[in-house]
Amino acid sequence: METFLMYNIRLGNLFAMATLSNSTNIFWQDCQIGRPERQQLLNQKGCVVWITGLSGSGKSTLACSLSRELYSRGKLSYVLDGDNLRHGLNKDLGFKTDDRTENIRRTGEVAKLFADAGLICVASLISPYRRDRDTCRFMLPDRNFIEVFMNMPLELCEARDPKGLYKLARAGKIKGFTGIDDPYEPPINCEIEIKQEDSGVCPTPTLMAGQVVTYLEKEGFLEH
Ligand SMILES: Nc1ncnc2c1ncn2[C@@H]1O[C@H](COP(=O)(O)OS(=O)(=O)O)[C@@H](OP(=O)(O)O)[C@H]1O
Numbered sequence: 001m002e003t004f005l006m007y008n009i010r011l012g013n014l015f016a017m018a019t020l021s022n023s024t025n026i027f028w029q030d031c032q033i034g035r036p037e038r039q040q041l042l043n044q045k046g047c048v049v050w051i052t053g054l055s056g057s058g059k060s061t062l063a064c065s066l067s068r069e070l071y072s073r074g075k076l077s078y079v080l081d082g083d084n085l086r087h088g089l090n091k092d093l094g095f096k097t098d099d100r101t102e103n104i105r106r107t108g109e110v111a112k113l114f115a116d117a118g119l120i121c122v123a124s125l126i127s128p129y130r131r132d133r134d135t136c137r138f139m140l141p142d143r144n145f146i147e148v149f150m151n152m153p154l155e156l157c158e159a160r161d162p163k164g165l166y167k168l169a170r171a172g173k174i175k176g177f178t179g180i181d182d183p184y185e186p187p188i189n190c191e192i193e194i195k196q197e198d199s200g201v202c203p204t205p206t207l208m209a210g211q212v213v214t215y216l217e218k219e220g221f222l223e224h
């Protein structure tokens, strides 16, 4: 058992984190109505669309636009937005590395439940660390975690600055702001990348959502 644990810990904790628990004497309970039955009812397949990117890159805009588009096609989705979760489930967490990691882990677990419920769960969080995003990826069955990278330059995000946070960060009034004095690690192998056109124009929210919907259609998530 010890060797097994050590091996998984060497794998970067990914599997170990998913399987280790502080509780003992616990047993998994199965129900007759499971994911396949729920998916049949909804005529779709559950999955997680994980949107990552800098503050101001358009994560929430895409999440809402995508949710609207899916709704208009009769598909059930639910948005888990970082800002919103920090008002409740994650309100005890700040922006230090460990807090961000826990923020992403909890959100990944909730997203996994929504996907198991048969929904298209759209998670929009900065999720700046590659390893944390990968932890969420490995919580789900293969191909059920769709990573969308909002590849917008810092200059654009900073120019948008809808909440005035970049300005505060530049003035040193917010410490550890992603992209300014805290790192953002871009994905290496994401499923979808959203970026400006060659002309420098940003695709409209409808176009960005369309790009994701096309992927979901192609991968068979919008039918049972
Ligand atoms: N220090 C620091 N760094 C980055 N962002 C900050 C910070 N402090 C507050 N905010 C606001 O919090 C929103 C990001 O929350 P997330 O839960 O998505 O962040 S993370 O994934 O845990 O990094 C983020 O919202 P978005 O602009 O929607 O990304 C900011 O409004």
Ligand SMILES: Nc1ncnc2c1ncn2[C@@H]1O[C@H](COP(=O)(O)OP(=O)(O)O)[C@@H](O)[C@H]1O
Residues within 6 Å of the ligand: 053, 054, 055, 056, 057, 058, 059, 060, 061, 062, 160, 162, 202, 203, 204, 205, 208
């Ligand atoms: N595709 C887009 N085209 C033009 N403006 C956009 C686009 N996406 C987002 N925005 C604007 O950029 C700002 C930041 O978008 P938001 O979705 O709040 O980003 P994030 O959730 O990543 O912080 C908002 O004012 C929003 O209206």
